[in-house]
Amino acid sequence: MAPAQSNTDANYDVVVIGSGVGGYTAAIRAGQLGLKTACIEGNSVLGGTCLNVGCIPSKALLHASELFDLARTKFDGFGIKVNPKLDLVTMMDQKQASVDALGRGIEFPFHKNKVDRIDGWARLDGPGRVQVRKPDGGKTQITTRHVVIATGSVPAPLPGVTIDQTRIVDSTGALKLREVPKKLLIIGAGSIGLELGSVWRRLGAEVEVVEFLDHIIPGADAAIASACQKMLEKQGFAFRLSTRVLEATAHDAGVSVEVESLKDGVKATVEVDVVLVSVGRRPFVGDLGLETVNLAPDNRGFIPTQNFATSAPGIWAIGDVTVGPMLAHKAEDEGVACIETLAGLAGHVDYDIIPSVIYTSPEVAWVGLTEEQVKASGRPHKFGRFPFSANSRAKLQHEGEGFVKVISSTDDYRILGVHMIGPQVSEFIGEVCLAMEFHADSEDVARTCHPHPTRSEALRQAAMGVDGWATQT
Numbered sequence: 001m002a003p004a005q006s007n008t009d010a011n012y013d014v015v016v017i018g019s020g021v022g023g024y025t026a027a028i029r030a031g032q033l034g035l036k037t038a039c040i041e042g043n044s045v046l047g048g049t050c051l052n053v054g055c056i057p058s059k060a061l062l063h064a065s066e067l068f069d070l071a072r073t074k075f076d077g078f079g080i081k082v083n084p085k086l087d088l089v090t091m092m093d094q095k096q097a098s099v100d101a102l103g104r105g106i107e108f109p110f111h112k113n114k115v116d117r118i119d120g121w122a123r124l125d126g127p128g129r130v131q132v133r134k135p136d137g138g139k140t141q142i143t144t145r146h147v148v149i150a151t152g153s154v155p156a157p158l159p160g161v162t163i164d165q166t167r168i169v170d171s172t173g174a175l176k177l178r179e180v181p182k183k184l185l186i187i188g189a190g191s192i193g194l195e196l197g198s199v200w201r202r203l204g205a206e207v208e209v210v211e212f213l214d215h216i217i218p219g220a221d222a223a224i225a226s227a228c229q230k231m232l233e234k235q236g237f238a239f240r241l242s243t244r245v246l247e248a249t250a251h252d253a254g255v256s257v258e259v260e261s262l263k264d265g266v267k268a269t270v271e272v273d274v275v276l277v278s279v280g281r282r283p284f285v286g287d288l289g290l291e292t293v294n295l296a297p298d299n300r301g302f303i304p305t306q307n308f309a310t311s312a313p314g315i316w317a318i319g320d321v322t323v324g325p326m327l328a329h330k331a332e333d334e335g336v337a338c339i340e341t342l343a344g345l346a347g348h349v350d351y352d353i354i355p356s357v358i359y360t361s362p363e364v365a366w367v368g369l370t371e372e373q374v375k376a377s378g379r380p381h382k383f384g385r386f387p388f389s390a391n392s393r394a395k396l397q398h399e400g401e402g403f404v405k406v407i408s409s410t411d412d413y414r415i416l417g418v419h420m421i422g423p424q425v426s427e428f429i430g431e432v433c434l435a436m437e438f439h440a441d442s443e444d445v446a447r448t449c450h451p452h453p454t455r456s457e458a459l460r461q462a463a464m465g466v467d468g469w470a471t472q473t
Helices: 021-032 048-053 055-073 088-112 191-202 222-235 328-342 371-377 392-396 429-437 442-446 457-466
Strands: 012-017 037-041 115-119 121-124 129-133 139-149 153-155 183-187 206-210 238-240 243-251 254-261 267-272 274-277 281-283 315-317 356-358 363-368 381-387 403-409 415-422
Touching: 012 021, 021 037, 021 048, 021 088, 021 115, 021 328, 048 055, 048 088, 055 088, 055 191, 088 115, 139 328, 183 191, 183 254, 183 267, 191 206, 191 222, 191 274, 191 356, 206 243, 222 238, 222 363, 222 371, 222 403, 222 415, 254 274, 363 429, 371 381, 371 403, 371 415, 381 457, 392 457, 403 442, 403 457, 415 429, 415 457, 429 442, 442 457
Parallel strands: 012 037, 012 139, 037 115, 139 315, 183 206, 183 274, 206 238
Antiparallel strands: 121 129, 129 139, 153 281, 243 254, 254 267, 356 363, 363 415, 381 403, 403 415
8 A cells, every 4th residue: 555645734635536437436435434535627527438428428329229229120019100210419419418417416426525526637746746727727736645546548549540530430439420321330349349330230320340350349258259249240230350450541432441351361442431440448647747756657558556556655546547447337446445445444346256248239248257268277167058038028028139158166166257148137247246246156146036027037047057957948
């Protein structure tokens, strides 16, 4: 733990730089613990990337586009006759209204816990000092015992592809397109590309995904990734795997994209209306003045930490600027643990139990080790698998695609990993995290009563299947 600053006359006990999920959670927790706290944010709406140009607006568009697609393709099967028409302006307006409302909502717990919001852009100015450039151009300096850096991440660039946010966009631009592109090319088959591709495919775009690897969803269980690709192909996605993008050139009529197959070296030019670059994210440190406290990012741009503390006394870092999965809920856990640690409590994050979710339709969710990782470790194990086609709630709602897979060890009887693809699986992957936190075995889940009919019964049945006694197949 980094020692506290000795300046007892500091303006604040804690200053948090950035109001994303990690930052605002850290600030609120500090206020709850009675620490005099400020949160510095340069944008007009609190919430950082997740709220403003990430998780929240993308989920708002995913929901709206799914309703539109259901009305077009599945309502007839339920006996509902409609003729839906797309009003993209209204769809975008309701998305922004949700973002604005949630941003304003963060202000209430700030006020409740006596957290000061400071508008402006922060820069370290030596130990215990933070300079703030105000929106009107003025500057002010504050002193603090602790600084928590929570400045998040930005979309990673791709050589040969220049983002103009019109024809060639990143995730931010893809959330603000003014019309549905006829042809959309997505570079990168991770969660961001597949989610935003789903939005525009449902609204009428032809969607093609180019991926450098030979599979989609890097890091996911192979069976889950394969099933997801097949389901998306049924929905109209096209995939070019083992393919690299050499160059993308925007022109008046669209974008010319030169690609090359990694298998045979064959090159091709793809003509599309819009290109979405979604090849990952990189830490955002900007002009934070790290050098004024003798700090520097590593060769990947991350701020090195040990138990959230940097090598500079009183300077801490959490979230996407530190090594680990770039997920809002990881940053949230780190925000709480960091503040509790600097306050002398036992802050802790179990990085083996951080879930991943992709909000396509059906959804994908997992936590823990993949089957490939377990096999490579040589650890004795067994697994159970249960299809949503046998789940009554999924069947009656015409959502029978997908399955749940539970992997359990046979030496210490702990759940090693759970992988799901199916309807609303994001809502019960948390049950698995809780079970794993308490070192539960699959039998503990199997013998826990689940309400009927619910989709969560598929998890219980898969856990039963580990020992061969699933009752619904």
